[in-house]
Amino acid sequence: MKGSKRICALVLVLVLLAGLTACQKDPAVQTTGGTETAAPAGSETAAPQPSETEPAFTYTDFVDQLKLDERSSTLKQTVTVKQYVDGDTTHFHVPESVIEGGVLKARYLAVNTPESTGKVEEWGKTASKFTKEKLSTAAAILVESDDGNWNADSTGGRYLVWVWYKPSADADWRNLNVELLQNGLAIASSSANNRYGSTCTAAIAQAKAMKLAVHSGQKDPDFYYGDARELTLKELRLHAAEFNGDKVAFEGVITRNYNNSIWVEDFDPETGLYFGMTVYLGFGLSGDALEILNVGNRARIVGTVSYYEAGGTYQVSGLTYRAMKPNDPGNIQKISEGNEPAYVSTDPATFAGDFTVTDDDGNSQVFNYGELVLDTSISMQGLRVVSFETTTKEDSSSYGAITMMCVGEDGTAVQLRTMVLHHEDGSLVTGDEFKGHTVDVQGIVAYFNGSYQIKLFTLNDITIVD
Secondary structure, three states, X not given: OHHHHHHHHHHHHHHHHHHHHHHOOOOOEEEEOOEEEEOOOOOEEEOOOOOOOOOOOEEEXXXXXXXXXXXXXXXXXXXXXXXXXXXXXXXXXXXXXXXXXXXXXXXXXXXXXXOOOOEOOOOHHHHXXXXXXXXXXXXEEEEEOOOOOOEEOOOOOOEEEEEXXXXXXXXXOEEHHHHHHHOOOOEEEOOOOOOOHHHHHHHHHHHHHHOOHHHOOOOOOOOOOOOOEEEOHHHHHHOHHXXXXXXXEEEXXXXXXXXXXXXXXXXXXXXXXXXXXXXXOXXXXXXXXXXXXXXXXXXXXXXXXXXXXOOOEEEEEOOOOXXXXXXXXXXXXXXXXXXXXXXXXXXXXXXXXXXXXXXXXXXXXXXXXXXXXXXXXXXXEEEEEEEEEEXXXXXXXXXXXXXXXXXXXOOOEEEEEEOXXXXXXXXXXXXXXXXXXXXXXXXXXXXXXXXXXXXXXXXXXXXXXX
């Protein structure tokens, strides 16, 4: 009986050992869709880890395998970066012979990275930072067309290209489009229908199998998962009415602080414009919160969009700050300090004219320029003050404020509006001091009584130059 038990135990041990051995697979074999296939020799490299719970995985570096054929019939041009936009869009300096104006607005072929310049999406900032990191440290950058022409995208203003870069002077060219796909930082965008289609689809399949970034199902560490709608100041300004009553979050530089309100602006590289918003602070914020909102700080603003009836414009209010939870997604947060207002130099004709904005789908919309740059910092030179009006109601908080009607050198009318200004000796500044003179000004674009004007907050914002 005891001998039978020993035999049974020995058989059980042998069965267990055989099972363990069968579970250990050759590391050179990969499983795809339930079928094992041998990995190409020499094509393996340490893979980025999708998560702590995923097993180690060796993957194919498709970017390393893909080679630029400099003798092909495609168009090629070495470039330098003019402006980083987002993960799949960059503006490059090129010769005038390539693109009139010397700027090629590149839309990367085969990829679609999450948004970071309109509404902010998960992994959008990560993709944007990835592209900027690769190109900003590159020894050389080259753009390539998909065929023998520089082909425009649906907007008509951007060109569909492959972007190649050299990490060092003696390195091979690397294809950034494929690298974005390979790292899971973009989804497919007609990825199979191009000259590198098979490589693109293989890179996408691998990123999905490894559950990288957008395919991971994991939270993006650069995205705020609060109850606010994450967007940019551009998106908020262009669609303010749609967000009325919504809690929103955006980033920008604080340019002015006056009478319990601040003005916040941010640059949009796609349009080349600054977009801004007035933020009403009220009286409920603590000293720590007010420190975050100092002029010159870049901050994350979280508040509710509302229509300001008295001014006829939209603003953001209802800001909160929980000092015990500084990383709460509902908190305002300081991002950096030491920033300066843009004070974009603008001529009167531009300020009074129209500006066309085209979205990613090629849809164009015409705006009054002043409407687009409302609440941003602006400067203007050579304005002749032809007349003025002064608020004379003594019980008004605006008693002594001046509205000046001016004309530029081309005769275009511009309106200025001052806060109540005083000289160093305390005496009130009057419009007579400026009438008939030529002035240079800097201030914030405002809206009043159906027109856009420049709001001047201090006496230093206006300089007599004649």
